[in-house]
Amino acid sequence: MGIDIRKIDEIIERYDKSEESLLAILQDFQHTFRYVPEEGMKRVSEVLGVPESKIYGVGTFYKALSLKPVGRHTCKVCTGTACHLKGAHTLTDIIGKELGVEPGGTTKDGRFTLQTVNCVGACALAPVVMVDDEDYYEGSSPQDVLKNLRKYK
Amino acid sequence: MVNRKLQSVAALESYRAKIAESQKNEYPVIYVCGGTPCLAKGSSAVAEAFKKEIESQGLACKIELRHKVTGCQGFCSKGPVVSFGNDIVYLEVKPEHVPEIIEKTVKNGQVIESLGYKDPQTKKRSASFQGIPFYAHQKGMILKGLREIDPFEIDDYIARGGYASLAKAFSIDPDKIIDMITESGLRGRGGGGFPAGTKWRSCRAIDSEVRYVLCNGDEGDPGAFMDRSIMEGNPHAVIEGMIVGAWAVGAHHGYAYIRDEYPLAVKVMKKAVEDATAMGLLGKNILGTGFDFDIKITRGGGAFVCGESSALMRSIEGKVGEPRAKYIRSVEKGLYDLPTVLNNVETWANVPLIINNGPQWYRETGTEGSPGTKVFSLAGKAVNTGLVEVPMGTTIRELVEKVGGGIRSGRMFKAVQTGGPSGGCIPESLADLPIDFDSLSKAGSMMGSGGIIVMDEATCMVDVAKYFISFLAEESCGKCTPCRDGLPRMKQILTDITEGRGKEGDIELLEELCDVLSYGALCGLGSSAPNPVLSTIKYFREEYEAHIRDRRCPAGVCRNLVTFHIDADACTGCTLCAKQCPQACITGERKKAHVIDQSRCIKCGVCRDVCKFDAVRVE
């Protein structure tokens, strides 16, 4: 996969050259490339002077970071407490069946990555489905959610 | 950008007077809620409609009007919420209501009762904060700002008395400030309820050039969103508190650690820090006093354990968020091994109130041991859910029945869960317990950060315990044996019970593991993990036994132990369930009783949830 090294450097440039910036840089990689590429971690290691082993350790520890590319859209089903009580797990199963993936997986065409997350702060809508961290859907009628998901190309 | 730096305390006051004056000339302000749930329910379209209507009517010249987008107004379950400065509040507002609102309320000051709250019992409508039980039983010390302030406008905050506590604080000796905080009895709102004054004092006492002040905005509790709402709705209150804290302990650098899943909170807080810096309220030589203090925003990485203090500090340092043994406390050796004060978002937001009004005033609210108010995110099976603030000492029953309006669809109130994964379940029989740090701990739960989940008879307590343990097993950092290897085993036992493979002795085995975690785990995640299990065993043991001995789930939740069928007498043939069933295994003609094909039913419970006639039964 071709990752533009200039983009990597641009991101690193935004931050102080200290270990403290590590997590923020990796998160920016995640937002820009939809994953944290190996090339990026290597480069960060050179620039910040932090051993690659530590960077990789951080990369595997935090859930906000993914070492494999995620889909064009992310569909996050909230499985927080309020959502759980209102059937979030069933909803996850139903969406997973529609998309043909397990939570954490990405559809073959790269359109969607399905994830489960904890409370997204919209419990009043429980169970909540959040697409691309922007659009929130009330999940009490699963069929309506599926209809909405079909809008994303 | 013009230099807006305020050079002195006096400059702040004259600036405040100036904006207050300019805002006074304005006409009624329409507050459109911009919290996440309201946005999801279409509040931006409502705000847009207001803007259009105001423009098209040319109101701008006659009555000068603004509409404002605020933080969460609390009543999320009835969003979009629109309110006016004069006690009027409308719920579930749609764009088509806008012309009427402009005509009646804005131009003529009339109240449109039909847009108010309908009491489910009396069917009476009310469109006033005082007339709506959800609001009437609250006390909005912290949340008031969220309803009135545009979080992106520092002027809005300053006009309402913002940053006034700095003027006062800078004229008081830091030790005296700490005395004030101690006298106020302020306790940490992040869960533990540790006295803030004591923490600040110990930090100040350590001899060190550098100290840090941190804000914990990680809010990892999977059923809570108060800190999010505060950061999104009134960020300057948090920043102001942190500046006072920094002055008191002698710190010049601060960090706010904010959960990555809250992009809006990050954005709002970043903007607030920039604005405060531009105005000379943060940075070098604050208000010309010679005091320096800056705040950096760190985004969390999606790990519950990073809410734990030592893990949070490692995470700010750019490391893996693993906790450390705290035999030496973090006020002594915290961030970069230097003295550090860490407080929760809501704790910080309380600080300006105490400085402005004095500790005695603060103690007038709440209880002796837990003064002040507490913000909760009320969620679950209550009629009204959302963000609420009540004085400490309010009973669970008052919160659930008055503010929450009781249980949805007339079911029975069974329990509340407080404190998230570190807390426990408190049964209805103890609902008259006052909500404060000590009473909740005594009952085997804890205050936690403030998630309150209301549970009804259709909530299975074994399932709840399994839910929290699974959550914690996923979130365990993996450093220490009891938590890393104990939680997956507890999860397995609980799964076996809920799936009909429970054995005699399982409850005792769980209790044994709980002990190993409480005593043996390295950090609070592991050592408080037993709470959800022990509290449900303590109060709902018979439910565990029903699963194990009779292979029965009394609440009708555990899929392997129940069957769904439709009561032909109650079914009106509305077809709703058939439309929503993911298996399409419900058949029946319109207006005739429907039937479930048991061989294909996956027991998801959707039909039961959507049925308006309570015709779907589970056994």
Next chain:
Amino acid sequence: MEKITIKINGKDIEAVKDQSVLEVARENGFAIPALCFHPEIETRAGSCRVCLVEVSQNGRTRLVTSCNYPVRKGLEVRTDTDLVRRIRKGVVELLLSRTPDSPVIQKLARENGIEKSRFFVDEGEHYRNRCIACSLCTQVCEEVVGVSAISMLDRGRDKAPGTPYLKPSQVCIGCGACAYACPTDAISMIDEGEVRKIWGREFKMVTCSVCGKPYIPEAQVDWIVKTTGKDRSFFDKCPDHR
């Protein structure tokens, strides 16, 4: 160095302030099991939790890990109370479920009166094998060797040490210090003729010019020469023949 007196199991013991309880206890003949403790490593992660003891100070009694609990004046330590035994036994039973094939853990289990774990057992799961995730190996590599070739990866029950990207590390010098430090012998290091295999990489060994035994990886020699300025010829002979 401030000398203080503490009590262990009722006996007065002299100690140096801030020494760990474990070290003081062991110096004075009290047996406390420990897995993630290594005298040469400063980071005391306190992860295995088998070294638990009960301490009382300022009227407060609690269980702590002795390997990283600093001794202070007036401290009272009990190494063998019912609570200590019960919780330690629980911890060891969990370790036995995690690494049932480890002889070290099996022995510790027997010593704590455990025949067999009552919980489900992780059997030969992926790369972690007999690893109890104590992180000693990564600390040795970082703090003692100074290379940081490996780190602890993942979280929760998947936590285990590994190289970046799970590929052979470019910076590892094949010294094997990690494998020697591992309390459960979980790191595979195989010396075959002139080749050492560790962490998925093969290292060519230097042979002793006297006995002809391959005894140190070339990469390690390079590293020592680079960091200490020692003369390369020093490594012509193995330590036995220098």
